[in-house]
Amino acid sequence: MTTLMNRSLAQADPEIAAVIADEERRLAYNLEMIASENFVSEAILEAMGSVLTNKYAEGYPGKRYYGGCEVVDVAEDLARNRARQIFGCEHVNVQPHSGSQANMAVYLAALNYGDTILGMNLAHGGHLTHGHPLNFSGRSYKIVPYGVTKDAETIDYDEIERLAHEHKPKLVLCGASAYSRIIDFERIGKIARDVGAYSMADVAHIAGLVAVGLHPSPIPHMDFVTTTTHKTLRGPRAGMIMCREQFAKDVDRAVFPTVQGGPLMHIVAAKAVCFKEALEPGFKEYQQQVISNARVLAEELSAAGFRIISGGTDNHVMLVDVFVKGLTGAQAEKALERAGVTVNKNAIPFDTQPPMKASGVRIGSPALTTRGMKEPEMKVIAGWISEALADPESESVRKSVRERVKALCERFPIYEARLVRSLAQTS
């Protein structure tokens, strides 16, 4: 007998089943080049879709406010131990629901409302939670922004030092959403110590590279390190905080009960799976390929006449100035989307265009690399991007690129079994 409890999704809710099938198709046949996105493994999807979603587990392993937590405690301990093994941190909290909530918890642990934060200018690559006026960070704290230099377009460490001495911030913040160069955590940590400030790195974007040593680790130099787990780290959509032992209690209290209630134990378990994958040799190979792919993309786009901010990339992301070709970022994003290439418009440092238009697009290699694409595919894709943007209004160019994108995607399948299954159900 079918009841409310034992139907398949297709039986229970055909509309949502169709949404999922449509999204599986969109992923399968488009080139996902949004730098903050990636595709999780089947194992991680399985953990996320598990019965652990049912459990209330407020508190921490061994010290919960609910009974019946002995099983989920094992999952959270596995996640914490693996995170410590990967990053070499003293303390870790794996409960933040997102990168934003991880950042909020650190601010609440370390600061009082109205304190001063020295953080990277959002218009130069920083993140909303680093002080946007509409974000809780900008509304709760006094924000002093630093940026990149006008010529090299790399972080202006001398400016950080000068502003730190001038404003005496309580927290010096680094980390970015659109910055393609190595960040000198050692220097920023030293600047913070010199003025008696706490230091924090938000490695949301580069965590996967840090995990395997392909970007220098912030852990030895920073009091607090936050991250998402779903970008280059390729885990479930969530956040995490690492810190020195001396801040452990404050951070744990800030996550629960200050910012959050019950943790998402299915997501915590999926983080444990993600960290296990990150400890396997294939993960380092993956991250190496992410970097090589980004480098080739940047070189090819540059050769095609686009301007890469700072002249190139050391990581998984690049900011591409499309205004040099007479297009706004918004126009480029639209034209590429119609051709099957998904990117996002992005302001470039010292942008002359308003934010909703912008002069650039942000492009990343993590998701395509997860599909198995390598340098030859990057060269081809850079050519298509260039072709689509040379004539953004042309229907024949759009169609021709779109067809080639689809054919390439078919050679590098993603979630193939799911796609086949849902196509069968919805046809």
Ligand SMILES: *Cc1c(COP(=O)(O)O)cnc(C)c1O
């Ligand atoms: C993506 C990102 C975040 C926020 O992550 P959410 O999970 O979307 O809240 C925070 N900081 C930086 C630098 C990011 O790039």
